[in-house]
Amino acid sequence: MKKINFLVLIILASVWVSSCKDYVTGIDPFIDRIEDGLLNDASQIPFVIAGVQTRFANTSTRLNNQADGLSDAFIFDQNVPNATFPTFREINDGQILVDNNSVRGVYTALGQYRYYADNLIERVNKITITDAALKNSALYTGTFYGAYARYQYATYFGKPTEGGSPINGSAFINATELYNQAITLFKQSLTYTTDPKTIRIVNSSIARIYLYKGDYANAATYAKLGMIKGDNAFQALHNINESSDYWGNSGAGRTQFVCDFRFKAYVDADPKEANRIKLASKLGNDKKKTYYYQVKYLQDSPEDVMTWQENNLMLAELALRGQATGVALTLVNEVRASHSLDPLTLINLDVIYVERDKELFCSGSRLPDQRRFNKWHLGAGTWQYFPITSDEINSNPNL
Amino acid sequence: MRKLLLSLFFLVLLPSFILGQSTFRVKGKVADAKTGEALIGASVLLKPLNLGAIADINGEYGFDVPTSLAKGQTVELTASYVNYKKKTIKVVLNGSNITQNFSLEEDIFQSEEIVVSGIASKTSKAVSEIAVGRVSAGDLQQVNTYGGLSQLVGGKVAGVQLQTSSGNVGGGFRFYVRSGGGINGNEQPVIYVDGVRINDSETGFFGVGGQSNSALASINPDDIASIEVLKGPAGASSYGVNGSNGVVLITTKSGRTAAGLTGISANYKFNYGFNEQSKRYTTDIFKSAEDANKTFIKGYIRENAIDIAGGGNQLRYYGGFSSRDEGGIQPNNNLQRKSATAKITSYPNDKLTLEFKGTFNYTDINRGQNDNNILGFLGNTLLFAKSYQFTDSLAILGLTDISRTSQFVGSVFATYTPIKDLEINAGFGVDNSSIREDRTFPANLKYSGRTRGERDAYDNNNRQFTYDLNAKYHYSLFEDIKGTSVVGMQLFNRSFRSAFVQTQTFATELITDLGAGSLVSGYGENFSNTRDAGIYTENSFSYMDTYFLTLKLRRDYASSIGAEAPSVMYPGASFAVRLDRLGVVPTDVFNLLKFRVAYGESGLLPLTTDAIPLLWTATSGAYGGGATLISIGNAAIEPERIKEIEFGIDAELFKIFSLELTYYKQSAKKSIVGFNNPPSTGLTASSVPFNIGEIKGSGFESLLQAHLFDNQDFGLNMGFIWNYQTNEVVDLGGAQPIFDGFSNNVIKEGLPKHEFYREVVYGAKFDANGKYIGVDAQPTGTKTALGNPIPAHTGSFTINFKFLKNFNLYALADWALDRKMFNDTELFAARFGNYVPRLNLGAQIGIGTVAGITPYTVGSPEYTAAANAYAKTDGNYAANYIVDAQYFKLREISISYSFKDFLPDLSQNYVKDLVLGLSGRNLWTSTPYSGADVELNHNGSRSLTRGSDFLTLMNPRTYSFWMRVAF
Incomplete structure (x- = not known):
């Protein structure tokens, strides 16, 4: 009897082993995530392209906003209601710790969209896509945004006074090399599009890199092929889910940063400047001091990344630097006219510097401009770039 | 329903019909062996006839036995009473009346309590081979009143810490068992209620700054009869992957427990009390202290509970209903809980036992806004000298976040004994809970980031099913060797669904859908x-009932195990010897002396997606849904393996003391640790799980109980728990330390888990004239270990004092030593100019002015000292605010009076007892910590962040007046 009982137990155990395996593999699938291999299909490529663009927009708005915070465009003052983040204060002061949470977030997001762009190229090249337009669209997206990410690394990150960053866990790559990589990718992207407007956007983007590099000849070459009056701006798109960080941290959503008071002075001096410098006011916690924050961008506003106006200003500057053939004053006044502003009568590099300040309000351009024009506003030893973050330092053995 | 009631009615009355036949009587008296006092309520049972009675107020019992059942056979008559050793006497049934008196001895060690010894095994405490923590919840509820599970466990189990995160009513808490198990994971034990694995997660979808609600807040503590805790793999290896952080087994009341043998008993409990601010903020710390103090209110507690229990030989039942309303100590934090439970145990024949149980809980929790939040009272009154700079007080008052939980916990268990010594157990249980959370920002009030109000709605449903099947066989290998073998299978299935919608911009605050x-x-x-x-x-x-050995083995299969590890095997073994039965110790000293040793293995499983290299999700941006990474896995991931060995001695001494000592050592390898890729790789949607590292932990836990005296008028019982634990992360595989989200707590080689690890401030920097020019701090990139939020030493002291016959005083005090807290509240107040000590120091060195403070001369010793102190209040350095946080708390105190002596005359025995009590909780704390409460964590109960107080609501002081009536 005992033997029979034990036999029953052993049989039971054997049956249970096999049923356990079946049981645990029968789970219901996720609804909000898929494995990588399922994207290796032409029908999924538009979904992948949108992912690159979405993360690009999310990154750019945060990066540009923080760059304006580091530059003299925005200020952080705890007297402003809801201005509390010490990370923004660090940015404002140029005393940025490597574990600054705000910077860490943007640096991580930038890495993600760089990866998405490079991964898109890799994916498209290993699967069969019979629709040539779709394939070109994917390769254009991968190369264009891959280039743009490298441009942003070089322009905004690095050491206190030197741009650069690792890419994909590499050693530190300086800004010159990153800019070169970006230019190469931008040029590749031109091979995947025949749309004249798109081509002009790419050329303007290349021109900007050369301008920032100080290679004015090449900058002029590409700026001349760049955006022209009437072209729609190339923008980063936002909606309620992926909203503008200018709205979220320097606008009506919350005002960690407010605008430097000179922007109010610009508008006071010429009320028509309000057409491009859109401000709203807010009383400080002391109920005495009035601050001004940007309302150019609301929660779901598309944000300008490259405009024909910026291309004009580049051409004007390059003309003044002896490289472009246009008339600087005419180019600048075209830009001003687009905002119904009266024409200027005098042009020089200082005027260009100010016009860029006004025209490129809320675009992250002021930070590289201050460096280019040697007008750094903070003391010695302050960060003119955002630091490579502690996350990278802690986990990248090549640094 | 009518049929059910009729069945119940007849089953209850069945014994009466039996008693109508020709009978003989079994009677006698049950008394305390030492004092001779009657043991009122002792039960006497005749086995195997299952007839019996309860001793009356004189200790006398008596019951009739049908003469037809007397066939000259020898049967067992057993007397038992709570906290006394039961006694069994053999009697012969020949139809004559039997008189049998019993003298019972106190069971100081509770050696006859049945404790769990494995997933399908139980044994008496006298021979248990493992350390099992036990809370006699039913006994505690006789002398005090408890608002929830956390209060029932806290300070009462050796080796188990219960840490609340805030004073939010219905808020989260976490267990910390022994030395905390593996390197990573949330360290929480798995929790079963009557064999059903229940959801113990934090709930609350919309952020309110840090705190979540506890899914366990729905449990009605009045239903709980006992709580047992298996503290680690040594005892819980047969629970496999579920037992790596211990197992908490909650047993609810049943008819058997409540009613004795036959008949009906009922209890009604009324509790009225209030919560209040336990410590006032003071103006020597915060300039705005009085503004903060004004936000506190009295939160009233009203509770009514009734239960009924009873049954006969074929059916026993328990039913209970309770309703509890509890207000928090700030507006917009309260709880309403309604709970109804029914438990029926049926014995259709001598081979089959069926148990049916169902509990409905309806719990509404309004969650307060505090912690890392600009919408809460504390954030608006403690950061700045001028209050309400973020959000207006009316707007804070207008904001509500209400979670409404509907929960059903049900189970069916069957025990079938087809042949002698073979027992088959089968069970099914379900915990099905749905939560609807509504957060409302009224349109007519101003909130940052919201234009004309917001309404957020979240729904979820969590279903978890537990299936158990096992067969148990008892046998004798030789004359003196008895064996029991169990094979079993346990399945668990959890599915979770949720959805949420948020809308903004309302035309009017009057319509909020x-x-x-x-x-x-x-x-x-x-x-x-x-x-x-x-x-x-x-x-x-x-x-020979002296040596005991258990061998266990479990093989686990899980949907969440990585591709390279489809299953995992965990062994366990334990041994005990009753030294007092070997004749090697004097039994008049050692009434019981047992040595035990246990070893077991367990471990955490990888999470469901850990083994999948890349998972993409859709992010809904302005470009349409776009593919973005959500998870990065590791195909080679394997389950963790935690090994634990424990040695213990259990003793009962001089029939007065009981002592349980346990030393344990844990070692976890292959812990699943998430490593972060460099951000420049772009593969940062999640950390990447790796099996890496080793952590070692060890500790000592002790429980000393003393039953010093007990007579008719006075009785004194005391308990003392002392625990020590330590652990060290031995190896992280060379990887970088793992920080919590705020970079304060670290998991790092050479340090205990969760250690505070920040840059230290040495003092001030001075210029050539001795003028303060800044902070002299540890260079960026280097940090110092600053202590741990998990205390090394914990303990408690309880006293239960009966005096003047019917008065009872119960008190529990607990403490924690060698512990740190991070006072982030004071740090931020320092940053924003509201921290008075820093303002005063600043004024002393000419930074700012404070009335009555004249600056010291630059370079003077006073100036230098003030400057150094000023540097050590700099709010840019967390280390300045990581401070000593040992504490001693008078946690529970209750005095009660029983009117039972007056009742027989007044109520003709309809009312068996009436007890009135007055209780207090958190009445007094001694700690060097200057914050509001030494037991807080601003980031809830599951994150890596530990021991951090950032605008966190203090635990309340509670007073309760309660009444319990037994029928």
């Missing part, structure tokens, strides 16, 4: 399903 918001600001959905399955065997042997 989602559809009235003109702007959809957020929406989403989530679903997950996990399963695990385990087969196990437990084999127990005893030799």
Whole structure:
């Protein structure tokens, strides 16, 4: 009897082993995530392209906003209601710790969209896509945004006074090399599009890199092929889910940063400047001091990344630097006219510097401009770039 | 329903019909062996006839036995009484009346309590081979009143810490068992209620700054009869992957427990009390202290509970209903809980036992806004010298976040004994809970980031099913060797669904439905399903009732195990010897002396997606849904393996003391640790799980109980718990330390888990003239270990003093030593100019002015000292605010009076007892910590962040007046 009982137990155990395996593999699938291999299909490529663009927009708005915070465009003052983040204060002061949470977030997001762009190229090249337009669209997206990410690394990150960053866990790559990589990718992207407007956007983007590099000849070459009056701006798109960080941290959503008071002075001096410098006011916690924050961008506003106006200003500057053939004053006044502003009568590099300040309000351009024009506003030893973050330092053995 | 009631009615009355036949009587008296006092309520049972009675007020019992059942056979007559050793006497049934008196001895060690010894095994405490923590919840509820599970466990189990995160009513808490198990994971034990694995997660979808609600807040503590805790793999190896952080087994009341043998008993409990601010903020710390103090209110507690229990030989039942309303100590934090439970145990024949149980809980919790939050009272009154700079007080008052939980916990268990010594157990249990959370920002009030109000709605459903099947066989290998073997299977299936919608911009605050918001600001959905399955065997042997050995083995299969590890095997073994039965110790000193040793293995499983290299999700941006990474896995991931060995001695001394000592050592390898890729790789959607590292932990736990005296008028019982634990992360595989989200707590080689690890401030920097020019701090990139939020030493002291016959005083005090807290509240107040010590020091060195303070001369010793102190209050350095946080708390005190002596005359025995009590909780704390409460964590109860107080609501002081009536 005992033997029979034990036999029953052993049989039971054997049956249970096999049923356990079946049981645990029968789970219901996720609804909000898929494995990588399922994207290796032409029908999924538009979904992948949108992912690159979405993360690009999310990154750019945060990066540009923080760059304006580091530059003299925005200020952080705890007297402003809801201005509390010490990370923004660090940015404002140029005393940025490597574990600054705000910077860490943007640096991580930038890495993600760089990866998405490079991964898109890799994916498209290993699967069969019979629709040539779709394939070109994917390769254009991968190369264009891959280039743009490298441009942003070089322009905004690095050491206190030197741009650069690792890419994909590499050693530190300086800004010159990153800019070169970006230019190469931008040029590749031109091979995947025949749309004249798109081509002009790419050329303007290349021109900007050369301008920032100080290679004015090449900058002029590409700026001349760049955006022209009437072209729609190339923008980063936002909606309620992926909203503008200018709205979220320097606008009506919350005002960690407010605008430097000179922007109010610009508008006071010429009320028509309000057409491009859109401000709203807010009383400080002391109920005495009035601050001004940007309302150019609301929660779901598309944000300008490259405009024909910026291309004009580049051409004007390059003309003044002896490289472009246009008339600087005419180019600048075209830009001003687009905002119904009266024409200027005098042009020089200082005027260009100010016009860029006004025209490129809320675009992250002021930070590289201050460096280019040697007008750094903070003391010695302050960060003119955002630091490579502690996350990278802690986990990248090549640094 | 009518049939059920009729069945119940007849089953209850069945014994009466039996008694109508020709009978003889079994009677006698049950008394205390030492004092001779009557043991009122002692039960006497005749086995195997299952007839019996309860001793009356004189200790006398008596019951009639049908003469037809007397066939000259020898049967067992057993007398038992709570906290006394039961006594069994053999009697012969020949139809004559039997008089049998009993003298019972106190069971100081509770050696006859049945404790769990494995997943399908139980044994008496006298021979248990493992350390099992036990809370006699039913006994505690006789002398005090408890608002929830956390209060029932806290300070009462050796080796188990219960840490609340805040003073939020219904708020989260976490267990910390022994030295905390593996390197990573949330360290929480798995929790079963009557064999059903229940959801113990934090709930609350919309952020309120840090705190979540506890799913366990729905449990009605009045239903709980006992709580047992298996503290680690040594005892819980047969629970497999579920037992790596211990197992908490909650047993609810049943008819058997409440009613004795036959008849009906009922209890009614009324509790009225209030919560209040336990410590006032003071103006020597915060300039705005009085503004903060004004935000506190009295939160009233009203509770009514009734239960009924009874039954006969074929059916026993328990039913209970309770309603509890509890207000928090700030507005917009309260709890309403209604709970109804029914438990029926049926014995259709001598081979089959069936148990049916169902509990409905309806719990509404309004969650307060505090912690890392600009919408809460504390954030608006403690950061700045001028209050309400973020959010207006009316707007804070207008904001509500209400979670409404509907929960059903049900189970069916069957025990079938087809042949002698073979027992088959089968069970099914379900915990099905749905939560609806509504957060409302009224349109007529101003909130940062919201234009004309917001309405957020979140729904979820969590279903988890537990299936148990096992067969148990008792046998004798030789004359003195008895064995029990169990093989069993346990399945678990959890599915979770949720969806939320948020809308903003309402035309009027009077209409707040989602559809009235003109702007959809957020929406989403989530679903997950996990399963695990385990087969196990437990084999127990005893030799001469003196040596005891158990061998266990479990194999686990789980949907969440990585591709390279489809299953995992965990062994366990334990041994005990009753030294007092070997004649090697004097038994008049050692009434019981047992040595035990146990070893077991367990471990955490990888999460469901850990083994999948890349998972993409859709992010709904302005470009349409776009593919973005959500998870990065590791195909080679394997389950963790935690090994634990424990040695223990259990003793009962001089019939007065009971002592339980346990030393344990834990070692976890292959812990699943998430490593972060460099951000420049772009593969940062999640950390990447790796099996890496080793952590070692050890500790000592002790429980000393003393039953010093007990007579008719006076009785004194005391208990003392002392625990020590330590652990060290031995190896992280060379990887970088793992920080919590705020970079304060670290998991790092050479340090205990969760250690505070920040840059230290040495003092001030001075210029050539001795003028303060800044902070002299540890260079960026280097940090110092600053202590741990998990205390090394914990303990408690309880006293239960009966005096003047019917008065009872119960008190519990607990403490924690060698512990740190991070006072982030004071740090931020220092940053924002509201921290008075820093303002005063600043004024002393000429930074700012404070009335009555004249600056010292630059370069003077006073100036230098003030400057150094000023540097050590700099709010840019967390280390300045990581401070000593040992404490001693008078946690519970209750005095009660029983009117039972007056009742027989007044109520003709309809009312058996009436007890009035007055209780207090958190009445007094001694600690060097200057913050509001030494037991807080601003980031809830599951994150890596530990021991951090950032605008966190203090635990309340509570007073309760209660009444309990037994019928």
